[in-house]
Amino acid sequence: xxxxxxxxxxxxxxxxxxxxxxxxxxxxxxxxxxxxxxxxxxxxxxxxxxxxxxxxxxxxxxxxxxxxxxxxxxxxxxxxxxxxxxxxxxxxxxxxxxxxxxxxxxxxxxxxxxxxxxxxxxxxxxxxxxxxxxxxxxxxxxxxxxxxxxxxxxxxxxxxxxxxxxxxxxxxxxxxxxxxxxxxxxxxxxxxxxxxxxxxxxxxxxxxxxxxxxxxxxxxxxxxxxxxxxxxxxxxxxxxxxxxxxxxxxxxxxxxxxxxxxxxxxxxxxxxxxxxxxxxxxxxxxxxxxxxxxxxxxxxxxxxxxxxxxxxxxxxxxxxxxxxxxxxxxxxxxxxxxxxxxxxxxxxxxxxxxxxxxxxxxxxxxxxxxxxxxxxxxxxxxxxxxxxxxxxxxxxxxxxxxxxxxxx
Numbered sequence: 075x076x077x078x079x080x081x082x083x084x085x086x087x088x089x090x091x092x093x094x095x096x097x098x099x100x101x102x103x104x105x106x107x108x109x110x111x112x113x114x115x116x117x118x119x120x121x122x123x124x125x126x127x128x129x130x131x132x133x134x135x136x137x138x139x140x141x142x143x144x145x146x147x148x149x150x151x152x153x154x155x156x157x158x159x160x161x162x163x164x165x166x167x168x169x170x171x172x173x174x175x176x177x178x179x180x181x182x183x184x185x186x187x188x189x190x191x192x193x194x195x196x197x198x199x200x201x202x203x204x205x206x207x208x209x210x211x212x213x214x215x216x217x218x219x220x221x222x223x224x225x226x227x228x229x230x231x232x233x234x235x236x237x238x239x240x241x242x243x244x245x246x247x248x249x250x251x252x253x254x255x256x257x258x259x260x261x262x263x264x265x266x267x268x269x270x271x272x273x274x275x276x277x278x279x280x281x282x283x284x285x286x287x288x289x290x291x292x293x294x295x296x297x298x299x300x301x302x303x304x305x306x307x308x309x310x311x312x313x314x315x316x317x318x319x320x321x322x323x324x325x326x327x328x329x330x331x332x333x334x335x336x337x338x339x340x341x342x343x344x345x346x347x348x349x350x351x352x353x354x355x356x357x358x359x360x361x362x363x364x365x366x367x368x369x370x371x372x373x374x375x376x377x378x379x380x381x382x383x384x385x386x387x388x389x390x391x392x393x394x395x396x397x398x399x400x401x402x403x404x405x406x407x408x409x410x411x412x413x414x415x416x417x418x419x420x421x422x423x424x425x426x427x428x429x430x431x432x433x434x435x436x437x438x439x440x441x442x443x444x445x446x447x448x449x450x451x452x453x454x455x456x457x458x459x460x461x462x463x464x465x466x467x468x469x470x471x472x473x474x475x476x477x478x479x480x481x482x
Contacts, residue, residue, distance in 0.1 A: 140178075182216055216249065386443075396437075
């Protein structure tokens, strides 16, 4: 059983959105997931409860179980919110826990003891922590082997990273409990040099301690939470869907190489393909869509220069029609149809070096490129994806500039 604390002392960085959507995509891949809401704001609970909480017992009762009779276990309060996906809800009463447990010996280990009594059916336990480093967060860190740190690309977040890693070191020196911590950049717009510089600083100074996935800003993520749904059930054609799918795949890929650090009890091994490779989110989605794919079908990427021109690709397996529009064709949909190759739609254009805006039109709905972080505000509303083709040196192809890391 892998235990992951989603933690940052700074608010507004995407902890809850990440907790909900990472859990949902892991469950979609066939892993059995428990999301523990340890934040007194109860936003994970709210974000997965379209019809209201409907229960009176929460993690507050679990943390005080050792001081009351009869005790309340996590299994007593959990409720299903999806296939393979359970929630241990939280509420405002959690804010009273530090005071009510004042003077209680070993109070920082209560959650770890509660986890020890969990049913063996869970493969993952994800803990949504409050935006501070207090008793609740220390309980989560003591109970978990991993920490995922969502970080919006701002000066204050960058400054706070050092303090948070110091906290992990202090925890290890004081208790011997080591946390494997990694940073996840969230709310990425890529619109300013400063934002790109912050991400580059994270990658430079936290080599091996950050996710390759970057979560782009997407209003659909907030909309999904307001409807009590993860993005996987709300908007499949969105940047948020693409990015959290990629994050879950990155987490799943570590299963084959991670050394076991906890007793998994009777938990069933995660699903694997016949070649022994763990099943990924992409595998599940392709099976659900019952799409026939061939060896020459490639996944969608940011625009790529080929000998035939610039190739645009976008994944839209359920679409009846996909078109490509931009300032290179005066935003006209006439003759802009893309060709379906399995779940991927593609179109190749001959483009001279220059600065281009574009969007994909999927069954009549306009979308920016989910694989291109470079965007600019559109005069028609929303944002346009941006492609910059630099003039080539003699004998070279034009070089596309689409995001801070180059093309995918």
